[in-house]
Amino acid sequence: MISIYTGAVHTGKTTSLRAWAKESVGTGGFLTPDRNGSRVFENIATKEVIPFQVDSTEHAATLEVGPYVFLKSTFQSGIKVVAEQIDNALYDTIIIDELGKLELKGEGFAQIGYMIAQDYLNKHFIVIVRDSLVHQIAQKFEFPCYSVIRDTTKLLPQ
Numbered sequence: 001m002i003s004i005y006t007g008a009v010h011t012g013k014t015t016s017l018r019a020w021a022k023e024s025v026g027t028g029g030f031l032t033p034d035r036n037g038s039r040v041f042e043n044i045a046t047k048e049v050i051p052f053q054v055d056s057t058e059h060a061a062t063l064e065v066g067p068y069v070f071l072k073s074t075f076q077s078g079i080k081v082v083a084e085q086i087d088n089a090l091y092d093t094i095i096i097d098e099l100g101k102l103e104l105k106g107e108g109f110a111q112i113g114y115m116i117a118q119d120y121l122n123k124h125f126i127v128i129v130r131d132s133l134v135h136q137i138a139q140k141f142e143f144p145c146y147s148v149i150r151d152t153t154k155l156l157p158q
Contacts, residue, residue, distance in 0.1 A: 001124045002116060002146035004138065006131045013128050014097055018042075020152040021095060028085040029095035029126070030078050041074045043081055044095060050074060065102050079111050086119050098128035099137050113141035120144065 007013050014033050021027045021044050028045045032052055039053035054062065056069040063070050085091040096116070102108030116125045120143070129137045138146055
């Protein structure tokens, strides 16, 4: 099952999903909350937090989208987390925060988009996508079926 959780930019999608995940059992994946003005990568299962958004002059191995600069290594960490959790029976639901402009270009977490399309019958994937990109993301990764959710109360109870 694929649920695309959507809304406009900076409307609290990550914050509301974090609260939902905290009350859920069997939920993995990752969130990319804003902490002190920069995005970090937060593994939902382990609570590990690693740097994600950086100043462009700090690191060479980065990807840029608009004014934002992200560490390539953190994208690889996200891909690894999702790949491991897809194969782990402990996780029924996997949250991906988020698929967007980089993924439409085949960068960032794009590999995860293809994983979702392959494994959507085995897990419940909740994917954050800004509202203006929902149909482009679904088409790019050939999601066979998906629901669009704008409110965490519409997600399946855990």
